[in-house]
Amino acid sequence: MVKVLAVLYSGGKAAQEESRLFGTIENRLGFGDWLESEGHEFIVTDDKEGPNSVFQQHIVDADILVTTPFHPAYVTKEIIAKAKNLKLAVTAGVGSDHVDLNAANERKITVAEVSGSNVVSVAEHVVMTMLVLVRNFVPAHEQIIAHDWNVAQIARNAFDIEGKTIGTIGAGRIGYRVLQRLEAFNPKELLWFDYTDLPADAAAAIKARRVATLDELLSTCDVITVNCPLHEGTKGLIDEKAIAKMKKGAWLVNTARGAIVKREAVVAALESGHLAGYGGDVWDVQPAPKDHPWRDMRNPLGGGNAMVAHYSGTTLDAQIRYANGAKDIIKRYLAGQAQDPANVIVENGGYATRAYGQRK
Numbered sequence: 001m002v003k004v005l006a007v008l009y010s011g012g013k014a015a016q017e018e019s020r021l022f023g024t025i026e027n028r029l030g031f032g033d034w035l036e037s038e039g040h041e042f043i044v045t046d047d048k049e050g051p052n053s054v055f056q057q058h059i060v061d062a063d064i065l066v067t068t069p070f071h072p073a074y075v076t077k078e079i080i081a082k083a084k085n086l087k088l089a090v091t092a093g094v095g096s097d098h099v100d101l102n103a104a105n106e107r108k109i110t111v112a113e114v115s116g117s118n119v120v121s122v123a124e125h126v127v128m129t130m131l132v133l134v135r136n137f138v139p140a141h142e143q144i145i146a147h148d149w150n151v152a153q154i155a156r157n158a159f160d161i162e163g164k165t166i167g168t169i170g171a172g173r174i175g176y177r178v179l180q181r182l183e184a185f186n187p188k189e190l191l192w193f194d195y196t197d198l199p200a201d202a203a204a205a206i207k208a209r210r211v212a213t214l215d216e217l218l219s220t221c222d223v224i225t226v227n228c229p230l231h232e233g234t235k236g237l238i239d240e241k242a243i244a245k246m247k248k249g250a251w252l253v254n255t256a257r258g259a260i261v262k263r264e265a266v267v268a269a270l271e272s273g274h275l276a277g278y279g280g281d282v283w284d285v286q287p288a289p290k291d292h293p294w295r296d297m298r299n300p301l302g303g304g305n306a307m308v309a310h311y312s313g314t315t316l317d318a319q320i321r322y323a324n325g326a327k328d329i330i331k332r333y334l335a336g337q338a339q340d341p342a343n344v345i346v347e348n349g350g351y352a353t354r355a356y357g358q359r360k
């Protein structure tokens, strides 16, 4: 018998009414009954902050931890030191930066995620956010809700995606899918920056140019999307200096991780008009506090904010995929079988993927 601890988000009334909200404490990733019928203990909570939280109480003897990026339990070095029995940390979703991966390596804990499970969901959200920003949708909609009608006030800051230069930082599963989808909009040029090359057939299948440096991407693009993981090399990557290299009036979309961009740098750039817009669903701490400045920052014309709660990768379509994927990872562990290599982030004391930094 093993003890499995899952930290999920609370779904409340929505989860009672919608059983496909698998990522919630109420619906227990859809496999709670299975796990218990196999004789295992399954503790599920959304209480994750502080030493008296259910998370910290149960981490001390859990064998397997399941977390999600949407309501991240921060698995710090100190938590790992407390987690004496922990052998497997599963991310139900994609993005395991909330786990201290170096500390996991020291203890030879395997960290696995459900790679690919929500990459289409995020890529769609990225394209949507670009459209929302570039076309100045949010103030246009707010105007209607306010029972107002002023075309010029909206149109003075509305543009087309067609003809723009658009680039992605990171051309992995999500970045690549964003490029694929953007082709249909006839951009001037699509660019990507990544230290990992694309397979030759994948590179040939899209009309996008690889740039050699981040600076080239920053200074050339009208719209930039961030699609790399958060790690030592990307924390605060988009700071005041990086934003200053971007074109005046550019738009920035970040659905990767909040801490890749510097909070205050984004606020200052949007409020000065250097950035025309910033949007995404990831925050440097989640849930975002009520007074987080990204909630109500705006550009000088009153728009440019397309922030939402972290949900791009947790559509109902995505939830079934990451719930099933998390179950498969646990099943393999319990059966003593190898994990699907695509899902493994760290294992046996080392990184199993190149996505979390350029390592030898």
Ligand code: NAI
Pocket: 093, 094, 095, 096, 116, 118, 119, 122, 169, 170, 171, 172, 173, 174, 175, 193, 194, 195, 196, 227, 228, 229, 230, 233, 234, 255, 256, 257, 281, 282, 310, 311, 312, 313, 314, 354, 355, 356, 357
């Ligand atoms: P992936 O592993 O397929 O691709 C990531 C790419 O980023 C890799 O090609 C890697 O080489 C590249 N990269 C890493 N560091 C870089 C750097 N400094 N500069 C340029 N490129 C760099 O990952 P995938 O599936 O595309 O996901 C990317 C990230 O998106 C995840 O790590 C996660 O943080 C975020 N994500 C967000 C979701 C949401 O709901 N908002 C859902 C799923 C993922």
